[in-house]
Amino acid sequence: MLRLIVQNGLPAGQEIRFNQDRQRFILLGRGDDCEVRFTDLGVSARHALIISEGTNLSIFDQQSANGTFINGVCVDRSWLRHGDVIELGPGGPQVQVFIDEVAAEPDSITDPLVFPRNFTPASGEASSATTAIAAQEIIRDTANNLGLYNPIHDSGAAPRSISVGIWLIILAIFGLIVLGLTGLNLGPRLVIISSIIAFVPAIIYLSIFLWLDRFDPEPPGTLIFAFAWGATVSIFFSGIINDFFGVALGNTLTGIVTAPINEEAFKGVGVLLIAVLFRKDFDSVVDGIVYAGVVALGFATMENIDYYGRSLAQGGIDSLIGTFLIRGVLAPFSHVLFTSMTGIGCGIARETHNQALKVIAPLIGYVGAMSLHALWNALASFDGGTFFTGYFLLEVPLFIVFIFIIAYLVRREGRILKQTLAAEVERGLITRQQLEIAISVFRRSGWVVSALGNSGLFNARRRFLRAVAKLGLCHWHEARAIEARKITGSLPLISQLQAEVFELRNQVES
DSSP: OEEEEEOSSTTTTOEEEEOTTTOSEEEEESSTTOSEEOOOTTSOTTOEEEEEETTEEEEEEOSOSSOEEETTEEESEEEOOTTOEEEESTTOOEEEEEEOSSOSSOSOOOOTTOOBTTOOOSSHHHHHHHHHHHHHHHHHHHHHHTTOOOGGGOOSSOOOOHHHHHHHHHHHHHHHHHHHHHHHHHOHHHHHHHHHHHHHHHHHHHHHHHHHTOSSOOOHHHHHHHHHHIIIIIHHHHHHHHHHHHHHHOHHHIIIIIHHHHHHHHHHHHHHHHHHHTGGGOOSHHHHHHHHHHHHHHHHHHHHHHHHHHHHHHHHHHHHHHHHIIIIIISTTHHHHHHHHHHHHHHHHHHOOOHHHHHHHHHHHHHHHHHHHHHHHHHHTSOHHHHHHHIIIIIHHHHHHHHHHHHHHHHHHHHHHHHHTHHHHHTTSSOHHHHHHHHOHHHHHHHHHTTTTOHHHHHHHHHHHHHHHHHHHHHHHHHHHHHTTOOOTTHHHHHHHHHHHHHHTTTSOO
16 A cells, blocks of 8 residues: 655645555646646646556656656656655655555666666767667657557547637638639639539548548548648649749649649648647547548649639540549549648657657658659659559559558557457447447448438437547557556546446447
């Protein structure tokens, strides 16, 4: 049994009992989710974490602003002994440790990563070894979490704020400008015909993204924002720049050099804006791919309206069919593939805790997007035979690899849910059949679709599947946090989601 007695500050005199048989960790800080809460402003929201490891107890500083001290020594990680005094920041609240009915001395310590905070190895060789270990941890952590959204970041709805409202007004203005210019260029009749031809495939492609994102469905409002950005702002500014360089450099050089740079830049800005404005709904690599793909769909759809309209005006139906076969059948994925590179970079930046990677990953993604775009435009500048050879030998394999990556990320998420939700099946919160539905690609879609016509059942099943998925991933984040000796914001959500699933489970059966 562990007892913590607060020595000074608020709440001075409080005694906290920590049963190691029932509780694995205890969080100290100012946050609402802390078991021991302080009001001292020098204490971070999540300041330090105490973890039970068998008969041993250890404390881990949670990257607090003012540090965690054990008996006056600032530590990053440390074992706890009977009588130790924990101090949260210099001169901050002090908590004394009392360990009853366990060994006063911890077991033999062999963990090389237990050291005082701001520890610096004595030799350059040791420093290099520590740096290498840190780099391996960053890579391993990124790979382990790749494609997995963090439920604590997921609001489930687009945020309402003045900045979002302003951007929506900006999009509406640019939308009217783009539509007006397109109408003046083609005429109302051609705009209507080409819009129908362009939007129908776009809806099909969008449904594929929604299906892939089934475990963490994005809010419709945010998806609309993404599509509108690609169809308005990106088209407007990149069109102006392309026209300028087209006159100066010629269409071929513009298409290969300048168009990839500015088009991917404006589409990428849209992805970054979503990551900032809607950051509670943008929290993984899969989210980055989805939002980047929708931005690209908006761009390609508006671009196709212009191409289809001009083809119909200049060459009639035959010309329109040829343009549709190239842009609507062979190349619908091109812009999606390009911009998804930026989306992957932004997704990695959202997941990682490494500050350098947060900057480098989106830049690498943008370079990848430009390179693929330039390659595509270079192929398009050749005659038909060369284009089709390059298309089938380069572009199609790249797209297949891209699809396999997405499929792997989504299937991996399903396997994790199957593993983490097994405990909920054993305790009777959900049935084995409900678990199989939740993790199946087709069964979950069919289960929801079968409720069409009954709005109450339809909405209950959608909410149930979302809550079950978030619950499973909360368990996953909890397990990873314990392994890393960290605390996760997903932990407080577990009981909330269990209650939500319990409430909905009787409403999902017809």
